[in-house]
Amino acid sequence: DAKTTQPNSMESNEEEPVHLPCNHSTISGTDYIHWYRQLPSQGPEYVIHGLTSNVNNRMASLAIAEDRKSSTLILHRATLRDAAVYYCILRDPLWGYQKVTFGTGTKLQVIP
Amino acid sequence: SQTIHQWPATLVQPVGSPLSLECTVEGTSNPNLYWYRQAAGRGLQLLFYSVGIGQISSEVPQNLSASRPQDRQFILSSKKLLLSDSGFYLCASVSGAGRDKESGGGNEKLFFGSGTQLSVL
Numbered sequence: 001d002a003k004t005t006q007p008n009s010m011e012s013n014e015e016e017p018v019h020l021p022c023n024h025s026t027i028s029g030t031d032y033i034h035w036y037r038q039l040p041s042q043g044p045e046y047v048i049h050g051l052t053s054n055v056n057n058r059m060a061s062l063a064i065a066e067d068r069k070s071s072t073l074i075l076h077r078a079t080l081r082d083a084a085v086y087y088c089i090l091r092d093p094l095w096g097y098q099k100v101t102f103g104t105g106t107k108l109q110v111i112p
Numbered sequence: 113s114q115t116i117h118q119w120p121a122t123l124v125q126p127v128g129s130p131l132s133l134e135c136t137v138e139g140t141s142n143p144n145l146y147w148y149r150q151a152a153g154r155g156l157q158l159l160f161y162s163v164g165i166g167q168i169s170s171e172v173p174q175n176l177s178a179s180r181p182q183d184r185q186f187i188l189s190s191k192k193l194l195l196s197d198s199g200f201y202l203c204a205s206v207s208g209a210g211r212d213k214e215s216g217g218g219n220e221k222l223f224f225g226s227g228t229q230l231s232v233l
Contacts, residue, residue, distance in 0.1 A: 030218065031218070032218035032219065034221070034222075036222065041200075041227075041229075042226060042227070043116075043202050043204075043224030043225055043226050043227050044156070044202075044204075044222070044224050045224065046221040046222065046223070049219070049221070051218070087155070087156070091218040091220075093218060097206075097218050097220070098144055098161060098163050098169075099158070099161060099169070099171075100146060100158065100161070100204075100206070100222060101158050102148070102155055102156040102158070103155055104154065104155035105155055
């Protein structure tokens with residue numbers, strides 16, 4: 001399975017942009033890049049996903065490198081409610097995208 | 113979108129006692145279902161996943177088992193709990209791969225339940 005690597009933790013000041021990196025150097029051409037976040041004592045929630053092109057939604061933007069070996073989740077203006085663990089995962093087409101594994105994620109701290 | 117129901121929210125069980133956690137899904141049919149465990153301050157560990165009724169794939173050998181008696185019901189069980197079984201248990205669902213024929217399933221999002229905090233004492 002292709003794996004992802006993320007920094008263990010990051011800090012951001014409130015109302016400033018945050019760039020959360022993810023490396024996936026062994027990604028295959030049909031692996032989808034998904035981001036989820038987990039607030040304390042809650043289940044993870046979907047943030048955004050993409051395959052090759054950059055993506056935007058109301059929560060965040062996803063910038064995917066041209067070689068797809070890395071991606072960056074962009075929160076345009078961090079708020080205190082964005083403090084969470086952010087997981088970057090690959091949806092692997094092996095066995096029809098059935099198996100879904102998570103790494104340890106990046107814990108984002110937002111400073112008021 | 114899908115709704116994942118998990119209960120109970122918290123559970124305290126003595127070592128050696130049995131366990132049964134139930135997860136039910138609304139808003140989709142023929143989903144892929146998952147059980148994850150999260151130790152305090154750690155990431156999500158995939159325990160089991162199921163692509164259909166009666167079909168279970170185990171990722172981690174342990175004293176836990178899973179069953180899928182109905183399309184949208186996923187049960188995590190143990191005959192005798194160990195101290196190391198303590199953790200935050202999460203159920204997740206993904207629409208079946210056949211729903212997104214273009215991507216084959218890679219486009220489908222995971223939906224998670226609110227989790228069960230299990231303490232084995």
